[in-house]
Amino acid sequence: MFSVYISGTDTGIGKTLASSALLHALRGHGLRAIGMKPVASGCDCIDGEWKNADALALQAAGQPGIAYADINPFALEHPRAPELAARDAGIEVSLPPILAAHARLAAQADALIVEGVGGWAAPLSASLMQADLVRALRVPVLLVVGLRLGCINHALLSARAIAADGVHLAGWIASHVDPEMERVDDNIAMLRARMPAPCWGVLPHVPAADPARLASLLRIPMLAE
Numbered sequence: 001m002f003s004v005y006i007s008g009t010d011t012g013i014g015k016t017l018a019s020s021a022l023l024h025a026l027r028g029h030g031l032r033a034i035g036m037k038p039v040a041s042g043c044d045c046i047d048g049e050w051k052n053a054d055a056l057a058l059q060a061a062g063q064p065g066i067a068y069a070d071i072n073p074f075a076l077e078h079p080r081a082p083e084l085a086a087r088d089a090g091i092e093v094s095l096p097p098i099l100a101a102h103a104r105l106a107a108q109a110d111a112l113i114v115e116g117v118g119g120w121a122a123p124l125s126a127s128l129m130q131a132d133l134v135r136a137l138r139v140p141v142l143l144v145v146g147l148r149l150g151c152i153n154h155a156l157l158s159a160r161a162i163a164a165d166g167v168h169l170a171g172w173i174a175s176h177v178d179p180e181m182e183r184v185d186d187n188i189a190m191l192r193a194r195m196p197a198p199c200w201g202v203l204p205h206v207p208a209a210d211p212a213r214l215a216s217l218l219r220i221p222m223l224a225e
Contacts, residue, residue: 002026002222003112004142004170005134007162009154011118013146014175016054018203019115020061020211022142025218027063031110035062037072038098038133039117039124041086042079050075058115061211066108070101082117083125093125095136102137114139120158120165131165140170142200145191148178152190159196169197173218176205 006022008015019035026033035058043050055072062071074093076085086093106112114137116122116130123129134141141162145155155172162169172195174188181187192199201218203209 001106001110001112002031003106003114003137003139005130005137005139006113006115006144007120007130007141007158008116008144009119009146009151009158011122013144013148013177014203015115015144016057017209017211017214018142018144018173018175019113020057021203021214021218022113022220023058023061023111024212024215025220025223026111026113027061028215029223032063032108033111033113034066034105034109035059035071036102036105036112036114038101038114039074039076039082039093040072041076041082041117043075043077050077054115057211058113062113063109066105070104073097073101081122083123086125093128095128095133098133099136119154120161129165131162131167134167135165140168142170143172143197145172145174146177147174147184147187148181151187152194155191156194163196171197171200171221173200174202176203179205 006015006019023033023035037055040052040055043052052075059071076089078085078088145151159169203214
C-alpha cells in the first residue's frame with residue numbers, strides 16, 4: 001500500500017488542500033485512496049459528534065463510505081495547539097487509538113494519506129511528537145512548503161529536522177499561499193536546487209480552490225513509473 005505523512009513548513013500553508021488534491025489524483029488512477037487526520041483541533045459539533053473541517057475535506061476527497069471516527073480518532077473542540085486542546089478536553093492523545101484506526105483504514109485502501117498538524121516539530125501531546133507517530137506508522141513524509149517570504153529557510157530547516165528524526169523525506173509540494181510574494185518562480189527554482197527530495201508539484205494561489213481540479217498539477221512518482 002502506498003502511504004505518506006503530510007507535514008508542512010508551518011500551519012495554514014495548504015496541507016489539507018495538498019492532501020485532498022493528492023487523494024483526487026490517486027483516485028483518478030483507479031486507486032482506493034483514503035485520507036486520515038489523526039489529531040485535529042478546532043471542531044464543530046455535527047450530529048452530536050465533534051468534527052473538524054480539514055478531516056471532513058479529506059473524507060470528501062477520499063474513498064466514499066469511510067467512518068469519520070477512523071479518519072479523525074482525536075477530534076478536539078478548541079482551535080489551539082493539540083496538546084492544549086486535549087488537556088482542556090481531559091483527553092490524552094496516544095498512539096494506540098491512532099494505530100488501530102490506521103490499520104482499519106489500511107485494510108480498505110490502496111493508498112493512505114495521513115495529514116499531520118502544523119509544522120513538523122509541532123507536538124501531538126506532552127509525550128508524543130509527530131516523528132514518533134511517523135516512525136510507528138513506518139511511512140515517509142511529504143512536505144508542503146508554503147510559498148511566502150522565508151519559505152526557503154523554513155523548507156530546508158524542516159527537511160533537516162525530518163532527516164535528524166530518522167524519517168525519510170519522499171518529496172515536497174509547493175503551495176502558493178501568499179499572492180503578493182515576489183519572484184515565485186525563482187524561489188521555486190532555488191528550492192528545487194537545494195531540497196534533498198523531488199518536487200511533486202506546485203499548487204497556485206486560487207480563491208476557494210477545488211482540490212479535484214488541482215490534482216492534475218501533481219506528479220506522484222509511484223504513478224509515473
